[in-house]
Amino acid sequence: MSGLLTPRLVLRPWDPSDPADVDFLFDTYSRWDVQRYIGRVPRVMEDRAEAVTLARRWSDTAYQQPLGIRAVTRASDGQRLGSVLLKPIPASGTADPPQPSGDVEIGWHLHPDAWGHGYATEAASAVLAAGFASGLDRVVAVTHPDNVASQAVCRRLGMRSLGLSDAYYDVTCALFEARSDAVPGAAARGE
Numbered sequence: 716m717s718g719l720l721t722p723r724l725v726l727r728p729w730d731p732s733d734p735a736d737v738d739f740l741f742d743t744y745s746r747w748d749v750q751r752y753i754g755r756v757p758r759v760m761e762d763r764a765e766a767v768t769l770a771r772r773w774s775d776t777a778y779q780q781p782l783g784i785r786a787v788t789r790a791s792d793g794q795r796l797g798s799v800l801l802k803p804i805p806a807s808g809t810a811d812p813p814q815p816s817g818d819v820e821i822g823w824h825l826h827p828d829a830w831g832h833g834y835a836t837e838a839a840s841a842v843l844a845a846g847f848a849s850g851l852d853r854v855v856a857v858t859h860p861d862n863v864a865s866q867a868v869c870r871r872l873g874m875r876s877l878g879l880s881d882a883y884y885d886v887t888c889a890l891f892e893a894r895s896d897a898v899p900g901a902a903a904r905g906e
Contacts (some may be wrong), residue, residue, distance in 0.1 A: 719785070721841045724801055724834065726785040731770035736786065739795040741766035752859035753824065755886045773798075781845040785839045787825065788866060797825030799838040801846050805856060807885045819846065821854050821893075824867065830864070836871045843872060846896040858887035866891070873897075892895045 718727035730736045743749055744760040751757050760766060773784040784800040802821035805813035821843055823835040846854055856874055858865040866889055869876070874891035881887045 719841045719845055720790070721837050723789045723790055724796075724838055725790050726794075726838055726841060727784065727788060729764075729770045729773045729798075731767060731774050737770050738765045739786075739826070740769055743797065743824065744769070746827065748827055749824060752862040752865070754794065755884060778819070779841070781851070782819070783858050785838075785842070787823075787829075787834060792806070795826070796829035796834050797823060797838075799823045799842050801842045801854070804857070804883050807881055807883055818853065818855050818883075818900075819851055820883070821846070821856050823865070835865075835868045839868060839872055843893060847893075852895045854884075854892075854893050855872040856891040857883050858891070860887065860889050 718725055720726075728738070729887055733901055736750055741763045745765065747757075747759055750759045754854055760769075782802050786801060787796045787799050788794060789796060800820070800822045804818050806816035821839055822828060823839050830853050837882040843854060856865075856867065856869050856872075858881070861877065866876075869891040872893065874893045875897075877890040877892055879887055882890070
């Protein structure tokens, strides 16, 4: 998984051997305002060791281009801003481990200090464009029904709302989709 560049951002792999990457992940995911909409039963990280495990998992070579979970960093100074993902999304169900749905999900989790600057839209647009350029024909986004900020990002990306769905993660989410044959303008330009 290599990095992607946008006008303001570098989207690069997480490095579990970099203490600054691990510290940033812990700082971000130990915050309730970040975690409150993530997962079936949201919870904050309570120990830095969880961030080490997360960085290792996200840097795993199992994620190949264009898939992966990347660090979103500011190009001008390298400041870490959050994460952007393009990865297989598991289907709802009782299987352990969860079974793949056959769909690919896009998502973003930014540190609160990075909210409101358009970074999520810029990062997700680049990842969406890379996914379509690599041959993906459909990408979905799932958000908590109350997460209006993430739903606004989906709309800025040109994603179409499909209403509520319980097809993924064993939880009811607001479902959005983008299709390569109707590439949103920003994604088509790689913005």
